[in-house]
C-alpha cells in the first residue's frame with residue numbers, strides 16, 4: 001500500500017476527489033499560528049505596535065476573515081484587494097491603502113467606505129488625495145513612503161528599495177519631502193503620521209532590516225530637526241520563508257525581536273520621538289501554509305531530460321518563470337518511496353518557459369498520481385492568470401481532518417461571462 005500525504009489530517013486523495021486538481025490547499029492551523037506568532041512577538045514596552053497582513057500575498061474573503069479573527073490589520077494596494085477586505089468585514093480603521101499609482105476611482109471607493117489610512121507614494125498622489133479628502137470631507141491619516149535606497153540581497157524583481165525604485169520618494173530628497181509634508185499638513189482633512197519603508201521580499205539577512213531601521217531613524221532625526229514630527233514608522237514586510245532546503249529563514253520570534261530591539265536602540269541613539277512601529281508581513285504568513293496539488297499527466301524523455309507534466313503550471317504559479325523561484329515537491333500518493341527519479345516538472349501552458357521545477361528528485365510515479373508542490377501559499381493564487389484560458393483552481397482550507405471550500409474553481413461560464421457575444 002503506497003503512503004498518501006495528509007494535510008491538516010485530510011488525505012490529499014480525498015481533496016483531489018472532492019475539489020479536483022490543480023488545487024490550492026491551506027493548512028488553517030498553520031495560517032492561524034503564523035498570525036499568532038506575529039501578534040504575540042511583535043509587542044514592546046517602549047513602542048505601540050501593529051501588524052498589517054500584506055494581502056497581496058494571498059487575498060480572498062476566507063483568508064481576510066481569518067486575518068480579522070486573528071486580530072491583524074490588512075494592507076491593500078488595489079480596488080480589488082480593498083473590496084475583498086471590506087467584504088470580509090475588516091474594519092475600515094484596520095485597512096491601510098498602499099500603491100504607487102492609486103486611481104481616483106480607487107481613492108473614492110476607499111473614501112466612500114471610510115478607509116482612512118493611506119500611504120502616500122509620491123507628490124502627485126498627495127495633491128490628489130488632498131483634493132479628494134476635502135471634497136469628501138473625510139479625515140485621512142497619512143504616512144509617506146520613503147525609498148531608503150538599500151539594496152537587499154534578493155531577486156531584482158522583488159527588490160523595492162534600490163535608488164531607481166518605482167516605489168516611494170528617495171530619502172535623499174529631503175527638501176522635497178519636507179515641502180510635501182507641509183503641503184499635507186496644510187489640509188484640515190489630512191493628518192501626517194509618519195514614514196513607511198519596505199526593502200524587498202524573501203530577505204534572509206537580519207542585517208538588511210537593521211540597516212533599514214538605522215537608515216530610517218537617522219532620516220527621522222533629520223526630519224525632526226527640520227520641524228517634522230513622526231509618530232509612526234512602518235518597516236514593511238519581506239521576511240523570508242522556507243521553499244527548499246537551501247533556505248534558512250529567520251524564525252518569526254527572532255525577527256520580531258531583532259526589529260524591536262534595533263528600533264529601541266536607534267530611538268535612543270537619535271533621540272527621536274517615534275511611538276508606534278508597524279510591520280507588513282505577507283509571504284511569511286501565507287507562504288508555507290499553502291501547497292498546490294496537481295495530477296500527474298504524461299511524461300516524456302528527451303536526450304537530456306525526463307519531463308513530468310502536471311495539469312497546471314505558470315497560470316497557477318508564475319513565480320518560477322517570473323524570478324526563478326525554487327520549490328520542493330513530493331509524489332503525494334507515494335510518500336514513502338525513495339526519491340530517485342530525476343525529473344523536470346513542467347506545466348501544460350504553451351510556453352517553453354512553463355517549468356515549475358527544473359530539476360528535482362521525486363518518488364516513483366505513474367500517470368494519475370498526485371504531485372504536491374510545497375510553500376505555494378503566497379503569490380501563487382494571488383498571481384494566478386488565465387493564460388491559455390486555463391481555469392483558476394479552487395482554494396480549500398483544511399483543519400483537524402476537515403476541509404472547507406474557500407474559493408470555488410472557476411468554470412467555463414465564469415471565464416466567458418465578460419466576453420461580449
Ligand SMILES: Cc1ncc(COP(=O)(O)O)c(C=O)c1O
Pocket residue numbers: 054057098160198200201202236237238239280281282283284378
Ligand atoms: C509595501 C509592501 N509591504 C509588504 C509587502 C509584503 O512583502 P512580503 O510578502 O515579502 O512579506 C510588500 C511586498 O511586495 C510590499 O511591497
